[in-house]
Amino acid sequence: MAIWEPLIGGINSLFISLLNSNKYTRKILTTLGEPYLAGHTLHEGLEAIRHSYQRRQRYSTFDILGEEAKTATEAQMYIHIYKQAIRRLYEQFKDQYETADHPHQRPASVSVKPSSICVVTERNPVLQVDESTSLSSQLEKIVTSAYNNNMDVTLDMEDHCWTTASLDAAQQLWRKGAENLGIVLQSRLYRTEQDIQHYLLDSTYPFHKGELRVRICIGAYNEPKEIAIRNKLKMKARLVQQVETLLRAGIYVEIATHDPMVLNYIQHKIIYGNGIPPQRYEFQFLRGVRWGEIMGKQFRELGCVVRDYMPVELTPGEGLNYMIRRLKANPGLVWNGVKNVGMKVRKR
Numbered sequence: 001m002a003i004w005e006p007l008i009g010g011i012n013s014l015f016i017s018l019l020n021s022n023k024y025t026r027k028i029l030t031t032l033g034e035p036y037l038a039g040h041t042l043h044e045g046l047e048a049i050r051h052s053y054q055r056r057q058r059y060s061t062f063d064i065l066g067e068e069a070k071t072a073t074e075a076q077m078y079i080h081i082y083k084q085a086i087r088r089l090y091e092q093f094k095d096q097y098e099t100a101d102h103p104h105q106r107p108a109s110v111s112v113k114p115s116s117i118c119v120v121t122e123r124n125p126v127l128q129v130d131e132s133t134s135l136s137s138q139l140e141k142i143v144t145s146a147y148n149n150n151m152d153v154t155l156d157m158e159d160h161c162w163t164t165a166s167l168d169a170a171q172q173l174w175r176k177g178a179e180n181l182g183i184v185l186q187s188r189l190y191r192t193e194q195d196i197q198h199y200l201l202d203s204t205y206p207f208h209k210g211e212l213r214v215r216i217c218i219g220a221y222n223e224p225k226e227i228a229i230r231n232k233l234k235m236k237a238r239l240v241q242q243v244e245t246l247l248r249a250g251i252y253v254e255i256a257t258h259d260p261m262v263l264n265y266i267q268h269k270i271i272y273g274n275g276i277p278p279q280r281y282e283f284q285f286l287r288g289v290r291w292g293e294i295m296g297k298q299f300r301e302l303g304c305v306v307r308d309y310m311p312v313e314l315t316p317g318e319g320l321n322y323m324i325r326r327l328k329a330n331p332g333l334v335w336n337g338v339k340n341v342g343m344k345v346r347k348r
């Protein structure tokens with residue numbers, strides 16, 4: 001470890017604690033986080049999703065903000081709200097769900113954070129989860145409800161402590177036929193190439209390979225250098241390679257980056273270069289990120305599916321907690337938030 005790393009880590013933690021320490025700086029963080037939110041109630045979130053589909057033909061993946069459930073009751077509450085949201089999304093887009101001939105290109109899916117539906121009892125050295133809330137059994141409840149409503153579920157990926165647990169849970173459910181479940185891979189982790197091989201390429205499941213669905217991103221968490229690349233350009237180069245591997249293997253790929261250069265490269269060299277039709281992939285962006293708006297519009301005009309990540313803050317303050325947790329994991333996001341507001345102001 002470089003000698004300055006603990007120092008930089010200490011400065012970052014101090015900076016984030018300062019931001020969280022009084023009501024004015026908390027207000028600033030809340031303001032920076034606001035563009036990323038789809039709403040503060042389920043109703044507002046669903047309206048934002050409807051609006052985005054009807055006015056801009058953009059698809060959505062719905063997410064309830066909240067991580068690290070403290071009790072089994074809290075975890076159960078998240079599952080209950082997800083089931084409610086699934087039912088209401090289905091009613092909202094009934095015609096599209098009933099008539100869509102593509103299993104994955106439907107107007108809305110849901111994204112779930114593993115730690116929101118499981119209670120963690122031990123994190124170090126190995127992640128342990130309260131038995132009554134095992135990830136596969138909790139996830140299965142949401143996946144089954146979504147399956148009955150023709151809907152997809154994506155298991156978001158949290159930090160590296162969750163990687164094996166998340167991929168194992170997905171594999172268990174795939175073996176039971178849960179073709180509507182998708183996973184997320186993070187190109188910054190060294191293990192990702194082996195994970196692609198082990199969980200996707202070498203395995204057989206009781207459905208066609210084209211049903212397997214993977215969101216690929218660089219990863220939002222600053223992981224230790226022993227297990228992850230620290231250089232962003234290298235993470236992105238790997239992302240491009242992994243997109244190609246997955247597409248060539250016939251897997252449905254959700255390309256989740258806002259970087260216009262990376263997107264243009266993937267579009268021209270990988271997608272056009274390999275003659276991949278638009279039914280085999282989609283582009284995903286975080287709601288409110290300016291580059292996502294710009295690039296998404298361009299891809300929509302080309303007839304590609306564009307899906308936005310639509311988080312809803314159902315518990316007041318959860319948006320702020322989310323920002324703080326994200327910043328602790330990756331302090332560079334403050335700068336992203338400021339740039340994002342700056343791009344909006346310049347556009348006016």
Ligand SMILES: Cc1cc2nc3c(=O)[nH]c(=O)nc-3n(C[C@H](O)[C@H](O)[C@H](O)COP(=O)(O)OP(=O)(O)OC[C@H]3O[C@@H](n4cnc5c(N)ncnc54)[C@H](O)[C@@H]3O)c2cc1C
Pocket residue numbers: 155156157158184186215217218219220221232256257258259260284285286289290291308309333335336337339340
């Ligand atoms: C739909 C979606 C789902 C995701 N799911 C996961 C997940 O499950 N697990 C996980 O670890 N990570 C997830 N991520 C986050 C992802 O891993 C990256 O952290 C994030 O997308 C930033 O990386 P980038 O590839 O866009 O490149 P960057 O170089 O970080 O960004 C490219 C450009 O977009 C801007 N930008 C990027 N992110 C933001 C932001 N938040 N606010 C404002 N501007 C921004 C940057 O300023 C820059 O101009 C997801 C991302 C998306 C789009």
